[in-house]
Amino acid sequence: MKIHRLTIPLSEADVRGLEVGDVVFLDGKVHTGRALVYQHVLERGHDIPLDVAAVSNVQMHAAPAGQEESPGRYRISSIQATASFRYGRWVPEYVRRFGIRAVIGKGGMDAAIYREVFAETGTVFLTTVGYGIAALYGRGVRGVEAVYWKDELGLPEALWVIDTAGFGPFIVDGDCQGASLAEDAISRVNPCFEAAYRGLAPHVLKRIGEIDQSLDQEVIAGNAGHPSGRAS
């Protein structure tokens, strides 16, 4: 496993040099955003009061554990990412519009986004490790630079700009060649599931939409792009 330490803003060369399975630590300004931030920016047209491409071209799908200690002063105790597939309808547009070089999230995204968007824009998907080593990530947060839209979106869902040092480790789940670590993992464990399923008869009472070949379908499928379901 190759280990990289990169400084934000990330350059295109920084991320094109990464491969799935590599480990990354970051220094610099990371900004957060989940559904409410995407809706606020992309659907309601609010401008982010920050030159994202120049200052903070790493977005994290996170709502930190943090509180406002006194007016305008914030403390983050722990932070990690939330499952990213659900933001598939917004990520392509956001990445293109703001020059995002790395999305930090959980569980990876539909690999169609890696192939059809990230390969072209020069963007990688970094997954949090353990999907929750939030105290360790909390140690990598040096301070909170700004919190935008806390009154409109609520404090956790606001856009936090955090200053980080040695922030990580993260694992490259999707690289600029369109490879997907999670999809590779799934294809490698599927034979074990097939073995377990042999001899297990289907349930008597079915559910609407239930399919027999459950391994052919993934719960995150169909979350690449908006509104047609394709990355665009």
Add this chain to the structure above:
Amino acid sequence: MKVKAAWIEQAAYEAHRLAATTHPADVRDALERSFEREANALPRFVMQAIVENSRVAEQDQRPICADVGVMRMFVVAGNEARIDSGFVGLEQAVRRATARVTRDLALRSNRVHPIDRRNPGDNLGVFAPNVDYRFEPEADWIELIAVHKGGAFGSDFRMMVDGDGLNGVRKGLVDAIAEFGRRGLTCPPVIIGVGIGGTKDQAFSIAKQAAVLRAIGDRHPEPAIAELEDELHELANSLGLGAMGYPGTGGYALDVHVEIAYTHSALTPLGIHQICQAARRGVVRIHADGTLETRDAPAWFSEYSRRTGI
């Protein structure tokens, strides 16, 4: 002597602080064993980070996981215990402690209105936090069990009929892992709770309680159910999954706990819950003399709570 509301508030605060920052000993030991069993480089790297995170959280008093989930409290009340302000006083103390610990530890303000998403900021709200009770005979103590758990992935409910049998339980477990475990969305290694029988809502509830309110290694008192727990644990770990759902040898589940409830003669409702590697519970018992005792294993399940007959 009556239990004072102030002791309850202190105990509830401490239970939440422990849940947020300190893995129970049985969970940390199991995570370390999972790390030792893991032979593949990627999940081994992940397990090492998980074990390190557990130590850092306790040392720095940071939340193990940034997602505090939906904070909730399970209460085991001794039948002989008396509270100076009654159970309404207990509930007020639990709510006060929830708001205070949220602020003091900078926990995420996670409870929002489900429709308009407004966030009061203190993890309180309509039916929030949940408080669940059970009673224990001949005891004069009150035990508070704080549980922090996320919730998007890993739970399943299935109405099985009398013909599905144990095969249906096995299939239901593999389905739940195929759906939520393969991409690691459940944050494995997990603890799995399986609820079999009762009413629909009971099957789902006892599955949750089996996942979050029993210590790893604990076995159901009915021998056949204990055997089923071992069998399902083996099944969950036969799927080739390690930490984060990567192919590995460390095991997908730290343990599987099964609870049963007597059910309708033609039906067998099945509930499944999975709690992530950040398996968070804090247990504090309030004794009648005001002593607060921190405990590893909750007393939620007992011979009395699983009784048959009167």
